[in-house]
């Protein structure tokens with residue numbers, strides 16, 4: 563019998579063994595599952611309990627100062643979820659699939675999620691709202707590359723920004739043709755781990771070093787940096803000192819207000835999550851009959867799924883108990 567509840571976080575009870583899913587504080591569970599190493603999945607996670615996660619996630623978490631003791635359990639399988647290096651979905655027998663953060667589109671070195679068949683799926687819903695439909699990767703990249711080319715022709719340097727872990731490495735891989743390129747130190751430590759697992763991200767001089775060696779005096783260049791507001795001190799320095807243009811990459815760029823809110827020159831809709839259609843595709847391909855949605859637009863996605871015939875409901879994390887029990891085949 564598999565039981566799902568949402569008290570201290572989402573929990574699965576597998577024949578008496580309790581597993582806390584993502585950012586679980588460990589209260590009352592025997593194991594924690596860490597789907598991937600993004601901060602919002604690690605913030606509260608118990609460091610004392612055995613952690614079901616990939617080796618990549620354990621290394622990336624260690625780089626953030628979170629030590630995870632890797633464990634495995636019979637009846638539990640992990641499937642690459644296509645979000646970032648090492649991100650995994652968890653399947654319990656053939657009955658339940660928890661996606662964690664998920665993306666069904668292949669992007670550069672990361673392959674899109676291929677969901678296994680299950681009875682019930684717990685799916686993230688960060689972009690589970692109809693307005694979030696991402697253009698094709700090639701189209702986004704084509705426009706972004708034209709934009710950088712245009713800057714380079716005018717000797718204008720460019721700062722490319724994305725989440726420090728995952729998005730930034732994608733961008734470094736996909737925009738490798740623009741040189742010379744430099745990397746923010748925060749990204750460099752994750753780049754090293756990506757390389758360790760065979761992802762060909764070229765080594766670069768770090769920005770601090772490039773400043774010291776006065777390499778940035780010779781324009782144009784490209785810097786890969788974490789996603790920060792155009793008004794942050796790091797960005798203002800490069801804007802004032804070198805006249806750099808700032809380009810941000812995020813799924814939120816689908817919302818026209820994102821560019822101004824971030825204070826950047828350009829914003830491109832590139833995400834490591836499924837868009838609305840991708841979430842529907844993932845549910846359909848999993849052949850699940852029951853759906854729980856979590857994070858982001860969980861209510862909206864569940865409502866849409868109900869309209870098209872699924873037994874779907876949002877899984878609210880602060881909910882004390884869930885009256886629904888899930889039975890294994």
Ligand SMILES: [Zn+2]
Nearest residue numbers: 598600645663
């Ligand atoms: Zn994530």
